[in-house]
Amino acid sequence: xxxxxxxxxxxxxxxxxxxRARIGRLGIGPSREEPEVVREVDKILARNxxxxxxxxxxxxxxxxxxxxxxxDAMLSRSEFFTAYTPYQPEASQGMLRxxxxxQSLWVELTGLDVANASLYDxxxxxxxxxxxxxxxxxxxxxxxxxxxxxxxxxxxxNYASGPGLIVEEIPYDPGSGGLDLAWVRTKVGQGDVFGVxxxxxxxxxxxxxxxxxxxxxxxxxxxxxxADPLSLTVLEAPGRYGADVVVGEGxxxxxxxxxxxxxxxxFACRKEHVRMAPGRIAGATLDADGRRAYALTxxxxxxxIRRSRATSNICTNESLMALAFVVYATLVGxxxxxxxxxxxxxxxxxxxxxxxxxxxxxxPRFDAPYLGDFAIELVSGxxxxxxxxLRRRKVLGGQAIVDPRPGAPxxxxxxxxxxxxSAGEKEIQRYVTAARAAVGGGGP
Amino acid sequence: xxxxxxxxxxxxxxxxxxxxxxxVPNVPGLPERFRRKEGxxxxxxxxxxxxxxxxxxxxxxxxxxxSPYALGSCTMKYNPKVSELLAxxxxxxxxxxxxPESTVQGALEILxxxxxxxxxxxxxSEVSLQPxxxxxxxxxxxxxxxxxxxxxxxxxxxxxxxxxxxAHGTNPASAAMAGFTTREIASKDGCVDLxxxxxxxxxxxxxxxxxxxxxxxxxxxxxxxxxxxxxxxxGLLYYDGANxxxxxxxxxxxxxxxxxxxxxxxxTFATPHGGGGPGAGxxxxxxxxxPYLPVPRIVKRGRKFSLDYDRPKSIGKIRAGYGSFGxxxxxxxxxxxxGEEGLKxxxxxxxxxxxxxxxxxxxxxxxxxxxxxxxxxxLSGAPLKEKGVRTLDLAKRLLDEGVHAPTIxxxxxxxxxLMVELxxxxxxxxxxxxxxxxxxxxxxxxxxxxxAPRNLAVSRIDEVRAAREPLLSWKDLRAAPAKVEAP
Numbered sequence: 027x028x029x030x031x032x033x034x035x036x037x038x039x040x041x042x043x044x045x046r047a048r049i050g051r052l053g054i055g056p057s058r059e060e061p062e063v064v065r066e067v068d069k070i071l072a073r074n075x076x077x078x079x080x081x082x083x084x085x086x087x088x089x090x091x092x093x094x095x096x097x098d099a100m101l102s103r104s105e106f107f108t109a110y111t112p113y114q115p116e117a118s119q120g121m122l123r124x125x126x127x128x129q130s131l132w133v134e135l136t137g138l139d140v141a142n143a144s145l146y147d148x149x150x151x152x153x154x155x156x157x158x159x160x161x162x163x164x165x166x167x168x169x170x171x172x173x174x175x176x177x178x179x180x181x182x183x184n185y186a187s188g189p190g191l192i193v194e195e196i197p198y199d200p201g202s203g204g205l206d207l208a209w210v211r212t213k214v215g216q217g218d219v220f221g222v223x224x225x226x227x228x229x230x231x232x233x234x235x236x237x238x239x240x241x242x243x244x245x246x247x248x249x250x251x252x253a254d255p256l257s258l259t260v261l262e263a264p265g266r267y268g269a270d271v272v273v274g275e276g277x278x279x280x281x282x283x284x285x286x287x288x289x290x291x292x293f294a295c296r297k298e299h300v301r302m303a304p305g306r307i308a309g310a311t312l313d314a315d316g317r318r319a320y321a322l323t324x325x326x327x328x329x330x331i332r333r334s335r336a337t338s339n340i341c342t343n344e345s346l347m348a349l350a351f352v353v354y355a356t357l358v359g360x361x362x363x364x365x366x367x368x369x370x371x372x373x374x375x376x377x378x379x380x381x382x383x384x385x386x387x388x389x390p391r392f393d394a395p396y397l398g399d400f401a402i403e404l405v406s407g408x409x410x411x412x413x414x415x416l417r418r419r420k421v422l423g424g425q426a427i428v429d430p431r432p433g434a435p436x437x438x439x440x441x442x443x444x445x446x447x448s449a450g451e452k453e454i455q456r457y458v459t460a461a462r463a464a465v466g467g468g469g470p
Numbered sequence: 471x472x473x474x475x476x477x478x479x480x481x482x483x484x485x486x487x488x489x490x491x492x493x494v495p496n497v498p499g500l501p502e503r504f505r506r507k508e509g510x511x512x513x514x515x516x517x518x519x520x521x522x523x524x525x526x527x528x529x530x531x532x533x534x535x536x537s538p539y540a541l542g543s544c545t546m547k548y549n550p551k552v553s554e555l556l557a558x559x560x561x562x563x564x565x566x567x568x569x570p571e572s573t574v575q576g577a578l579e580i581l582x583x584x585x586x587x588x589x590x591x592x593x594x595s596e597v598s599l600q601p602x603x604x605x606x607x608x609x610x611x612x613x614x615x616x617x618x619x620x621x622x623x624x625x626x627x628x629x630x631x632x633x634x635x636x637a638h639g640t641n642p643a644s645a646a647m648a649g650f651t652t653r654e655i656a657s658k659d660g661c662v663d664l665x666x667x668x669x670x671x672x673x674x675x676x677x678x679x680x681x682x683x684x685x686x687x688x689x690x691x692x693x694x695x696x697x698x699x700x701x702x703x704x705g706l707l708y709y710d711g712a713n714x715x716x717x718x719x720x721x722x723x724x725x726x727x728x729x730x731x732x733x734x735x736x737x738t739f740a741t742p743h744g745g746g747g748p749g750a751g752x753x754x755x756x757x758x759x760x761p762y763l764p765v766p767r768i769v770k771r772g773r774k775f776s777l778d779y780d781r782p783k784s785i786g787k788i789r790a791g792y793g794s795f796g797x798x799x800x801x802x803x804x805x806x807x808x809g810e811e812g813l814k815x816x817x818x819x820x821x822x823x824x825x826x827x828x829x830x831x832x833x834x835x836x837x838x839x840x841x842x843x844x845x846x847x848x849l850s851g852a853p854l855k856e857k858g859v860r861t862l863d864l865a866k867r868l869l870d871e872g873v874h875a876p877t878i879x880x881x882x883x884x885x886x887x888l889m890v891e892l893x894x895x896x897x898x899x900x901x902x903x904x905x906x907x908x909x910x911x912x913x914x915x916x917x918x919x920x921x922a923p924r925n926l927a928v929s930r931i932d933e934v935r936a937a938r939e940p941l942l943s944w945k946d947l948r949a950a951p952a953k954v955e956a957p
Contacts, residue, residue: 027826027898036818039825040720042689042842047721052590057809060552067803070583071561073576077569084566087790096517100524102554108533110544111746113877115933116926117475117869120531121745124524127483130944134511140942144747146602149790157647180786184613188649235501260497262506275790284557285577286567286791287602288748300940306746310947311936313928314921323936329605329643330880334652339643342603342736346744349524356483357520360510361492368495375498395499417570425568431765431779431786 081453085444089278137263145291148275153185159221203392231399241268280354304338370398386465473872542889545737553800578775593724601751607732612648660839671703683844697727716844719814739801819894846891871907
């Protein structure tokens with residue numbers, strides 16, 4: 027190859043890098059053969075304690091559910107796995123058809139018209155929904171529940187900061203944890219609100235019936251609903267109670283937790299707004315022989331064409347996770363998914379009632395319906411200390427509902443408890459026993 | 471070699487079985503009006519039916535494992551299988567980000583170690599792995615620039631992001647989302663025109679975003695003067711790391727004078743791109759901007775790793791969790807396997823591949839700008855217009871050879887451009903095979919070029935129709951008046 031180029035050394039190919047810009051050694055160690063790499067990485071991973079070693083009740087927005095082996099087998103098809111974005115649709119019908127099926131499934135679950143081919147995760151999908159809502163409606167204020175997890179609020183504040191928008195918190199009813207609709211009505215009446223977000227379940231794990239009346243409260247202001255996909259197998263489709271955008275997080279729906287990523291951002295909207303939507307969209311068309319074929323479409327919205335006037339900067343998305351999402355739903359089937367959600371709700375009810383009998387615990391903390399998740403509150407002591415006592419008994423009791431940043435406002439000692447697929451009767455009993463010991467300040 | 475892609479008459483999933491609305495089970499305590507009125511409509515299939523359906527679809531898709539992928543700026547290198555083994559270990563896949571820190575010490579250690587490696591590769595002082603993709607890293611970096619300017623009282627005055635006209639589309643889009651106005655600097659001979667940049671920088675300049683080597687495949691040799699110009703005007707310098715592959719171990723953003731950078735682990739560090747994603751972005755910042763990186767930061771005290779939220783200047787969170795751990799782990803394995811010498815070899819081999827193939831393909835189509843390139847090179851398909859052929863036709867004809875086409879019509883400063891990149895994992899034999907396929911394609915008759923592709927699951931797709939009459943889901947197909955039958 028050097029001879030073909032008429033040069034003596036590869037060094038000559040770097041003659042355009044000025045001497046003053048060159049570096050010496052990086053200092054990152056020698057290369058390693060495959061067995062050494064495996065040994066080294068396994069040694070580090072051995073310091074982890076996987077969820078399977080615990081009675082696990084951590085989940086929330088990233089729920090823990092069994093992923094059937096066939097999902098991973100399909101995800102591992104290297105024609106999908108090692109492909110790039112389908113810029114050449116004729117060579118990429120497989121992935122385009124998967125994306126079209128995925129979009130159709132999210133449309134079906136949400137009751138809206140159009141879904142995109144995915145965004146990064148649930149939190150960034152909410153961020154994109156904020157910017158999308160601003161394109162639909164004037165104003166500077168975006169209302170979100172005060173119970174929204176701090177991470178999502180922080181992501182939203184970042185997405186709002188570029189165009190100088192403000193994220194404001196809707197107070198919740200101290201008894202039910204639900205939205206204060208009177209406050210929303212007044213706020214919207216004052217003008218300057220361009221969008222309202224409600225999450226289902228909310229940051230306390232509960233489903234808030236006030237959400238059903240939100241659209242009639244805010245009128246023409248766009249309603250964004252952030253919904254857990256599994257919950258939509260039993261809950262009314264948000265498109266039917268006025269949602270203009272439905273976003274969500276797909277992790278847990280055929281996607282292994284992997285310490286939180288890669289995840290899957292879900293986004294659906296109404297057809298009349300599709301040209302303002304962010305992200306890639308697969309569409310059906312015809313080939314030169316008049317047969318059904320698929321391609322990425324409506325690309326004039328996107329960064330590679332519209333540049334600074336694009337609806338979003340997103341390029342790489344989460345196509346492979348979208349594949350996992352649609353394969354999972356198809357493998358399990360709609361009936362079994364709805365039954366899974368109902369059974370998680372029943373087990374959650376069992377756990378919540380049992381924890382309600384533990385002195386020193388308010389469980390469930392809020393008087394509102396719930397599916398697999400609910401909040402508890404400690405009468406005394408701190409949530410992290412309580413959770414640590416549970417951990418010593420091999421119970422992961424949930425996640426503290428708290429903004430961990432120094433200087434964040436002090437909040438009550440609450441814990442979001444999530445009943446995942448692995449939490450059976452035995453695990454529930456272990457939680458209750460461990461909780462009894464832990465509130466007493468005891469434990470091994 | 472004759473290539474034929476599988477051509478299954480595979481129905482869509484909803485045509486494989488009836489999709490009646492399922493029953494909605496009773497959920498205790500749920501108000502009736504919150505209960506779904508009609509069950510989800512989706513087919514009920516056996517496991518084999520599902521597996522066969524998606525396996526057939528997969529056979530109608532190119533991947534690196536089946537075909538060389540010459541997409542310029544996408545760095546489609548081989549994704550090592552050992553990474554897949556490791557990412558599926560329970561100690562990696564079965565972890566939740568909200569588990570107690572004491573139970574995820576290994577995960578934090580992987581992230582911490584990868585961050586250390588990437589600080590060395592970038593020559594910048596701190597790294598965050600939180601961004602979900604390259605564009606997300608750009609956006610986060612510009613939000614950090616914003617926060618920095620606010621602290622200096624310059625947010626109201628430094629409102630402009632400068633970029634060359636060869637910049638990736640994500641650059642101006644990210645800058646606009648972060649609230650900046652953008653201004654493009656015209657290139658000269660494929661590189662930044664230093665005189666034009668000097669004339670453009672001012673007290674309004676927030677930062678200059680640059681990819682080096684750039685999207686013409688050229689190393690911006692005046693980079694040190696560029697850095698001085700931008701800094702002299704009080705602006706910051708942003709490194710788009712999409713093309714880092716070509717300069718690994720030769721130079722780095724820190725040495726070139728950049729203040730902040732993003733990298734794409736799904737390019738340089740060989741994590742799979744999954745048909746469009748997931749990606750994994752890296753944010754690297756020098757001392758000026760490091761305090762603004764997203765929280766949490768991973769810190770090591772003794773042997774213990776923990777998540778540090780005590781960064782008062784931090785922009786906060788840009789996504790939930792700590793990043794795409796599954797991909798970070800793969801990137802770490804890649805870095806570990808390669809080590810210092812291996813990473814240097816990556817750049818040398820990638821640049822050799824690109825110059826070799828550029829010299830050969832350049833015999834058939836003109837190459838704009840100087841011949842010495844880095845990871846990729848440009849060709850212009852303009853001469854083909856004489857025989858009524860466009861770059862698009864050539865790209866489709868290449869697909870018929872069983873190889874993926876180059877990136878086309880970008881960057882736009884070259885007429886009918888093709889941007890070719892076959893990274894270090896492609897052998898000379900594959901490069902020569904790609905060249906032979908290219909020669910067959912470029913010398914073919916206009917009729918054949920217009921008729922391409924013929925060997926794939928579908929023929930030339932009507933993309934205009936897709937945009938004009940959008941059919942975007944199953945719902946639209948059912949409502950569509952025109953019935954289309956498979957042959």
